[in-house]
Amino acid sequence: MTDRLRAELAAAIAAVQDLAADHRRIVEAAQGSNGDDEHDVEGTSIAFERSLADAALQRGRVREQAVRDALRRLADGSYGRCAGCGRPISAERLAALPLAETCIGCAR
């Protein structure tokens, strides 16, 4: 399981770096425009693109943190134990969702 999580972490970090690079490029493009979003068609689309990039970067960071949390739980021995009720999370659920923090009962 550790290997799989480490691979997930590497992928999540790489994704965040890509998203951060996209984000930076879009922010720089936005700074290059005249910034009048209300009346400038190009400015509006840059603002929209930027909001998408913000959201994507945010999701990427949340995922990276989730993998880091799972690795921390592996290290401290709490991995696979439900954060809600304290019972073990089923092997099937962990196989499908290695980052799961709760059992299926508590996730509902």
Ligand SMILES: [Zn+2]
């Ligand atoms: Zn539970």
